[in-house]
Every structure is written in structure tokens, then in C-alpha cells.
Amino acid sequence: MGEDGSRQGNGQKSAGEVLIVTGMSGAGRSTAANALEDLGWYVVDNLPPQMLKPLLDLTELAAGVLPRVAVVVDVRGRDLFSDLPEAMRALRERRQIRLMFLDASDEVLVRRFEAVRRPHPLQGDGTILDGIRLERARLTAVRESADVIMDTSTYNIHQLATQVSDLFSEENAARHTLTILSFGFKYGLPPDADLVADMRFLPNPFWNEGLRPLTGEDADVREFVLAQEGAEDFIAAYATALRPVLAGYQRENKRHSVVAVGCTGGKHRSVVMARELADRLAGVPGVAVRVKHRDLGRE
Incomplete structure (x- = not known):
């Protein structure tokens, strides 16, 4: 396969993406x-x-007709599902295939099954939690081989759909998508963060009466935060440190990562520094950079 995964070894065009x-x-x-x-x-x-x-054979025969194919494989296949790791290894030797693994905490999964009043497919005569633990054990090897791991514990169905759209929309031609997410520590760490940076070493604009009602999106707050001792040193060093990380993610075919930038409430310092970090990384080859503010607007 060529470096871009666009051709098979016999020179024939591939059918496109398989997820x-x-x-x-x-x-x-x-x-x-x-x-x-x-x-x-x-x-x-x-x-x-x-x-x-x-199915892979079919996508190659129908090149151009099925440019992007997604296949849902799960434990509903019962004993057949145990063959997935071996099947993935064999297919990846032949062609670039991505695997997305959706996860959530045991507590959240139990709550979701109870809400729909359905048994877990593996619980048998046991409890829902018994089924979850058995499934988690069976999926260990599959999870370790995933290109994208998405923790949906805090998502509703609309937020999950948005995340999937952000990751796999056709306009996203970059090899890696970096989401820089500002957040407030008092609201908890983002569960899907790959890296976390703490901006609480900088003076808090909250204690400045003129800046308190503003946010990190306002010029006055931005100027105040970036003028603080250590702000420029940190942002320059962190952007430099992330460049080889992003290059490595591309080499390992990791399609998405989240760098979380936090302060106390997610309103001032983290917003400014997340935006500034995104500006410094915007030119990294093969990387599409997005900025999201999780807690901006919260009281």
C-alpha cells in the first residue's frame, strides 16, 4: 500500500475508507x-x-460507488465476535482500516440499560453489571487496537452525534484532528482528554472587577492574561512540545486527540490560552485544529 493508502499493491485504486x-x-x-x-x-x-x-472485497469491486463504509461489529454476534482481533490484523495487512471504540463508565452503562429496560446481551442469569464486566473483559484486546477511543459517559445522543460528525465529516481531509478544549476544574476533568494543561499558575482575572464579567474571548481579558509573567514562556514551550506529539500521532494513525486547557471556572485564563495555543499550532502539517470552550457561559 502507498503511504496515503490510496492504492493496493497491484496498482488498483482502493474503494476508499473503511471504519x-x-x-x-x-x-x-x-x-x-x-x-x-x-x-x-x-x-x-x-x-x-x-x-x-x-465486504472489503465488495468495496473494492464497487470502487467509487462505496467510497466510505462503516461497519458496526459487536457482541450481538455472540461467539463470532471473538474473531474480531484476528480479522482486524489480517485486514490491516492488506489495507488501511480504522477502528473506533465507544466506551463509557460502568455506572453510566448500567443507568442506560435500566432507562430502556433491556437486559445486557451478555448478562444471562446475572445482573446488568455482570454482563458489562464480561463484555469489558472480552473487548480488552479490541480496545487496545483502536485508532479512536471515545468516552461517551457525559454525552447525550446529540452531543455524541456532533462528536462523530466532527471526526468523520468529508471536509476533514487532515490526517489528524486536534481539539483544544478549555474547561473549568471545578466542573471536573474532561473524560476524553489526552493531555491536560493547568492555567491556574496565572493570576485570575476574576479578581479584577473590570474583567470579571468578561470572558477570555474579550480583548481586555486576552491582553491581561498574555501579559502575565510565565504566560508567553508556557504557550511557546507547550506548542513546541506538542509538535512532535502531533507528528507521532499521524505516524501511528491516531486520527483525533484532545488537549484540555483548564483554569478554575473555564471562563478567562483557559479560554485565552486555548485560543492562543490553537493559533500557534494552526500551521502544523496534516493537523486540523479546532477550539471548543466546554464551560464558557456557565455560572
Whole structure:
């Protein structure tokens, strides 16, 4: 395969992208599949791993007709599901295939199953939690081989669909998408953060009466934060440190990462520094940079 994954070894064009969607039952696979379908992906649900190779053959025969195919593979396949790690290894030797793993905490998964009043597919005569623990054990190897791991514990269905759209929309031609997320520590750490930076070493504009009602999106706050001792040194050093990380993510085919930038309330310092960091990283080759402010506007 060429470096861009666009040709097979025999010189024939590949059919395009193939994404395997799997993960914990109740973590949002159906929502993710629907979001992908809305983006124009051809989605196949509940496919046994043994059928992945014939499907791959079909996508190559139908080159151009099925440019992007997403396949949902999960424990509903019962004993057949155990063949997924081996099937993925064999297919990746032949072609670039991505795997997205959806996860959530045990507590959240139990709550979701109780809300819909359905049993876990693996619980048998036990409890929902028994089924979750058994499934988690079976999925360990699959999770470790994933290109994208998405923790959906704090997402509703609309937020999950938005995340999937951000990751897999056709306009995202970059090899890696970096989300720089500002947040407030008092509201908790973002569960899907790959790296966390703490801006509480800088003076808090909250204690300046003129700046308190403003946010990090306002010029006065931005000027105040960036003028503080250590602000420029940190942002320059952190941007420099992240460049080899982002290059390595691309080499390892990690498609998405989240750098969380926090302060006390997620309103002033983190917002300024997240935006500034994004500006410093905007020119990194192969990387699309997005900025999101999780807690901006919260009281």
C-alpha cells in the first residue's frame, strides 16, 4: 500500500475508507452509526467479523460507488465476535482500516440499560453489571487496537452525534484532528482528554472587577492574561512540545486527540490560552485544529 493508502499493491485504486465501529453495549454505537449514515457513509450494522473480508472485497469491486463504509461489529454476534482481533490484523495487512471504540463508565452503562429496560446481551442469569464486566473483559484486546477511543459517559445522543460528525465529516481531509478544549476544574476533568494543561499558575482575572464579567474571548481579558509573567514562556514551550506529539500521532494513525486547557471556572485564563495555543499550532502539517470552550457561559 502507498503511504496515503490510496492504492493496493497491484496498482488498483482502493474503494476508499473503511471504519469499524465497536465498543461497549450502551455506549452509543447506534447513535454513531446514524451520524455516519447522515454524513453519507454506507453503514452495515451487526456484521460478524468473518464477513469483513467479503465486504472489503465488495468495496473494492464497487470502487467509487462505496467510497466510505462503516461497519458496526459487536457482541450481538455472540461467539463470532471473538474473531474480531484476528480479522482486524489480517485486514490491516492488506489495507488501511480504522477502528473506533465507544466506551463509557460502568455506572453510566448500567443507568442506560435500566432507562430502556433491556437486559445486557451478555448478562444471562446475572445482573446488568455482570454482563458489562464480561463484555469489558472480552473487548480488552479490541480496545487496545483502536485508532479512536471515545468516552461517551457525559454525552447525550446529540452531543455524541456532533462528536462523530466532527471526526468523520468529508471536509476533514487532515490526517489528524486536534481539539483544544478549555474547561473549568471545578466542573471536573474532561473524560476524553489526552493531555491536560493547568492555567491556574496565572493570576485570575476574576479578581479584577473590570474583567470579571468578561470572558477570555474579550480583548481586555486576552491582553491581561498574555501579559502575565510565565504566560508567553508556557504557550511557546507547550506548542513546541506538542509538535512532535502531533507528528507521532499521524505516524501511528491516531486520527483525533484532545488537549484540555483548564483554569478554575473555564471562563478567562483557559479560554485565552486555548485560543492562543490553537493559533500557534494552526500551521502544523496534516493537523486540523479546532477550539471548543466546554464551560464558557456557565455560572
